[in-house]
Amino acid sequence: MSGIVVDGVTKAFGATPVLHGASLAAPAGTLTAVLGRSGCGKTTLLRIVAGFERPDDGTVALHGRPVAGPDRALPPERRGIGYLTQEGSLFPHLTVAANVLFGLPWRERRGGDARVAALLESVDLAPSLARRHPHELSGGQQQRVALARALAPEPAVVLLDEPFSSLDAGLRADTQRAVVKALAAAGATALLVTHDRAEALALADQVAVMRDGVIAQVDTPGTIYRDPVDAGVGALVGDAVLLDGRGDGAGVVTCALGVLAVRPGRGGHGAAGPVRVLVRPEQLGVGAGGDGVRARVRSRDFRGPDATVELDLGDPASGTEVVTARLPGDSAVAPGDDVTVSVRGEVNAYPA
Numbered sequence: 441m442s443g444i445v446v447d448g449v450t451k452a453f454g455a456t457p458v459l460h461g462a463s464l465a466a467p468a469g470t471l472t473a474v475l476g477r478s479g480c481g482k483t484t485l486l487r488i489v490a491g492f493e494r495p496d497d498g499t500v501a502l503h504g505r506p507v508a509g510p511d512r513a514l515p516p517e518r519r520g521i522g523y524l525t526q527e528g529s530l531f532p533h534l535t536v537a538a539n540v541l542f543g544l545p546w547r548e549r550r551g552g553d554a555r556v557a558a559l560l561e562s563v564d565l566a567p568s569l570a571r572r573h574p575h576e577l578s579g580g581q582q583q584r585v586a587l588a589r590a591l592a593p594e595p596a597v598v599l600l601d602e603p604f605s606s607l608d609a610g611l612r613a614d615t616q617r618a619v620v621k622a623l624a625a626a627g628a629t630a631l632l633v634t635h636d637r638a639e640a641l642a643l644a645d646q647v648a649v650m651r652d653g654v655i656a657q658v659d660t661p662g663t664i665y666r667d668p669v670d671a672g673v674g675a676l677v678g679d680a681v682l683l684d685g686r687g688d689g690a691g692v693v694t695c696a697l698g699v700l701a702v703r704p705g706r707g708g709h710g711a712a713g714p715v716r717v718l719v720r721p722e723q724l725g726v727g728a729g730g731d732g733v734r735a736r737v738r739s740r741d742f743r744g745p746d747a748t749v750e751l752d753l754g755d756p757a758s759g760t761e762v763v764t765a766r767l768p769g770d771s772a773v774a775p776g777d778d779v780t781v782s783v784r785g786e787v788n789a790y791p792a
């Protein structure tokens with residue numbers, strides 16, 4: 441059953457159109473990441489699902505119940521949602537316990553110590569933190585308290601707007617893990633808005649790529665990375681080498697990286713004529729000789745476990761194409777080296 445169904449939603453602010461018929465179905469009890477560049481309309485979509493904004497057209501249903509449409513606008517407090525923002529927005533003058541219980545009816549707040557302890561544990565926080573104030577917590581702990589507060593009324597739907605973006609890398613991974621675990625334990629249907637593709641791929645059951653006010657593709661992280669509907673989605677969900685090429689109509693393309701096999705799937709396996717070829721940097725292998733096209737190493741960026749290497753393909757005298765490879769950090773290549781580049785596995789190609 442679908443937990444959240446957004447169908448053909450449009451929204452303009454004054455003369456500025458933001459959503460152009462966005463549609464999305466999030467299965468009940470799963471986490472869907474809405475991934476897109478800044479300003480593409482992610483937050484607007486989330487606020488429409490929450491009921492903070494009304495769509496100009498289209499509908500929203502939560503667990504089978506229509507909540508927004510041309511003749512319907514259920515107020516946010518009656519939608520059974522929890523909302524978590526980037527800042528968490530805890531009340532600074534209240535203790536953790538009072539913050540967590542804030543959204544509950546009075547009769548449920550009294551004697552709520554056990555409830556607070558259980559909610560804190562659900563987000564991997566020690567119940568002893570209940571007496572602290574927000575300023576006595578780390579940013580990650582504050583976000584977990586904010587999630588515990590959002591989960592307290594047992595919402596069927598939880599909406600998360602960039603909840604990890606203000607956390608440093610060390611806190612982020614632990615907080616992400618705790619949040620995903622708590623959402624799964626609560627059985628909530630969740631939408632996570634993010635512009636961080638690694639976060640979307642790592643945390644979500646499905647990723648919805650938003651572009652120019654529409655959802656361009658919804659798929660599992662593995663599928664959307666391997667089999668994006670077009671080169672733009674492919675470049676949004678991961679680093680991509682994009683090259684012009686020519687398809688033979690039978691699953692083979694020729695481009696600056698050589699003659700390559702095209703993955704069957706959405707990408708233009710059978711495309712004939714001009715195509716845009718998408719290769720992932722980790723598919724590129726660099727050697728001192730052997731099979732592959734000739735290239736010269738332009739630069740090398742060491743990152744510890746891996747290194748990003750820029751390569752000039754082809755003959756420098758007749759113009760080159762620059763591609764970026766991701767190699768193991770201990771690869772012995774240096775700027776100026778002459779190498780050969782080969783491609784592992786199949787690539788995607790899209791009619792140009």
Ligand SMILES: Nc1ncnc2c1ncn2[C@@H]1O[C@H](COP(=O)(O)OP(=O)(O)OP(=O)(O)O)[C@@H](O)[C@H]1O
Nearest residue numbers: 453456458476477478479480481482483484485635
């Ligand atoms: N209340 C509003 N009034 C006018 N314009 C708005 C309003 N809310 C959003 N916008 C505009 O709508 C567009 C989309 O904004 P939105 O916040 O939905 O994007 P986003 O994808 O969430 O971006 P970000 O990742 O930067 O938060 C932006 O151009 C923004 O300026």
